[in-house]
Amino acid sequence: MNTLNTLDTALAQARQNYIDKRPESLATFENATRYMPGGNTRTVLFHEPFPFRAARGEGAELIDVDGHRYLNLLGEYTAGLFGHTHPVIRAAVERALDDGVNLGAHNRYEPQLAELVCARFPSMQRVRFTNSGTEANLMAISSARVHTGREKILVFDGGYHGGLLYFAHGGIAINAPFPYLLGEYNATETTRALIRDNADRLACVLVEPLMGAAGCIPADKEFLGMLREETARAGAVLIFDEVMTSRLAYGGAQQLLEVTPDMTTLGKYVGGGMSFGAFGGLQRIMDLYDPRKPDALPHAGTFNNNTLTMAAGCAALRDIYTQDAAEALNARGDRLRKQLNAIARTRGLPVQFTGRGSMMNLHTLSGEVRHPADLDAANDALKELLFLDFLDAGYYLARRGFIALSLVVDDARLQGFAECYSELLDKRGALIAAV
Numbered sequence: 296m297n298t299l300n301t302l303d304t305a306l307a308q309a310r311q312n313y314i315d316k317r318p319e320s321l322a323t324f325e326n327a328t329r330y331m332p333g334g335n336t337r338t339v340l341f342h343e344p345f346p347f348r349a350a351r352g353e354g355a356e357l358i359d360v361d362g363h364r365y366l367n368l369l370g371e372y373t374a375g376l377f378g379h380t381h382p383v384i385r386a387a388v389e390r391a392l393d394d395g396v397n398l399g400a401h402n403r404y405e406p407q408l409a410e411l412v413c414a415r416f417p418s419m420q421r422v423r424f425t426n427s428g429t430e431a432n433l434m435a436i437s438s439a440r441v442h443t444g445r446e447k448i449l450v451f452d453g454g455y456h457g458g459l460l461y462f463a464h465g466g467i468a469i470n471a472p473f474p475y476l477l478g479e480y481n482a483t484e485t486t487r488a489l490i491r492d493n494a495d496r497l498a499c500v501l502v503e504p505l506m507g508a509a510g511c512i513p514a515d516k517e518f519l520g521m522l523r524e525e526t527a528r529a530g531a532v533l534i535f536d537e538v539m540t541s542r543l544a545y546g547g548a549q550q551l552l553e554v555t556p557d558m559t560t561l562g563k564y565v566g567g568g569m570s571f572g573a574f575g576g577l578q579r580i581m582d583l584y585d586p587r588k589p590d591a592l593p594h595a596g597t598f599n600n601n602t603l604t605m606a607a608g609c610a611a612l613r614d615i616y617t618q619d620a621a622e623a624l625n626a627r628g629d630r631l632r633k634q635l636n637a638i639a640r641t642r643g644l645p646v647q648f649t650g651r652g653s654m655m656n657l658h659t660l661s662g663e664v665r666h667p668a669d670l671d672a673a674n675d676a677l678k679e680l681l682f683l684d685f686l687d688a689g690y691y692l693a694r695r696g697f698i699a700l701s702l703v704v705d706d707a708r709l710q711g712f713a714e715c716y717s718e719l720l721d722k723r724g725a726l727i728a729a730v
């Protein structure tokens with residue numbers, strides 16, 4: 296292969312092409328760096344050479360400040376389930392606006408949303424709302440620690456549970472200082488032993504039924520079943536972080552996988568696309584927060600019950616993401632993932648999409664992916680190249696290859712995406728085969 300065809304050269308050309316086509320995005324990025332570190336206030340959105348700047352969203356599409364249109368396959372990391380401009384969400388938010396914001400009082404929407412959530416996720420006998428999934432997980436862990444009178448939490452290597460709860464390669468410096476044990480995802484017997492060895496100190500196990508940020512790695516049913524069994528035996532609280540995965544079925548991944556946790560955390564789309572989080576679970580745990588009790592724990596948050604989120608969330612769960620809608624969306628995702636994987640397989644190329652239902656992730660390696668360490672051998676430069684190629688063709692997915700389908704991305708558009716993927720694999724086939 297001559298130098299012009301090497302991965303580095305192809306990537307340099309793709310970056311230059313990206314830069315040349317986005318002068319306005321570059322200018323706004325450079326200005327932003329004068330006020331925000333790296334011009335950024337949300338690290339996950341940063342990528343080289345600089346992120347494009349979205350001007351607006353219309354239905355399933357994003358338009359950037361340079362006038363490029365993209366099919367939005369990222370779906371706001373699962374929160375954008377309804378597309379950018381769903382009329383039902385808009386009407387709900389407008390109604391709430393008409394009644395005034397910042398009421399500083401119990402409003403009519405919060406018990407409605409709580410009822411919808413508890414009916415849908417039966418593990419949540421009682422629920423409380425927060426402003427983000429991060430906060431929901433911090434609250435769930437803290438609740439479990441108070442409930443059990445124990446200190447330790449068990450999380451899994453590579454797990455992401457929020458900005459202060461990220462366990463890539465063992466944890467990050469700004470993590471909340473909970474003493475934690477690190478398990479290996481899907482490693483049933485070693486995790487069983489870890490729980491048994493720490494049974495008297497373990498407050499909770501926090502786990503995603505499919506690891507989202509770590510690369511859409513589904514949990515084995517057997518693994519989750521073991522967690523259910525062993526936490527019950529140890530008297531520890533089993534928390535399912537369903538911030539992303541609750542979209543995988545009407546009643547969340549816990550319904551699909553038939554494992555009922557003690558506590559569940561939610562976020563993302565459940566607030567209809569507004570800032571949202573929720574933690575809930577067994578009444579005997581959640582009643583710690585019953586303010587009618589003299590020793591009740593306080594749970595504060597100015598915006599916990601903000602009317603815009605509460606109203607949008609009610610519309611989202613009651614009127615849009617029905618059982619039928621959830622089934623259809625996730626079936627569409629399963630079909631797409633199979634189609635994309637067949638395209639790579641027929642070409643014998645070491646790329647694949649893992650995931651389940653409407654959540655999937657591109658990986659630049661072959662072989663089974665059962666836990667994040669399996670991805671250590673993936674080629675990141677190749678992933679960046681494909682990401683830039685997709686942008687150039689008008690498809691927006693996460694830099695890390697993540698896709699979360701929204702309800703407004705229809706089959707015809709997905710067929711277009713599959714055809715684009717075929718063309719890319721033909722164009723880049725030699726490079727991919729060589730990595």
Ligand SMILES: Cc1ncc(COP(=O)(O)O)c(C=O)c1O
Binds near residue numbers: 430457508536538562
């Ligand atoms: C599984 C999981 N938990 C928690 C969070 C944190 O949610 P938020 O970004 O709303 O704080 C995320 C966000 O991506 C997530 O994927």
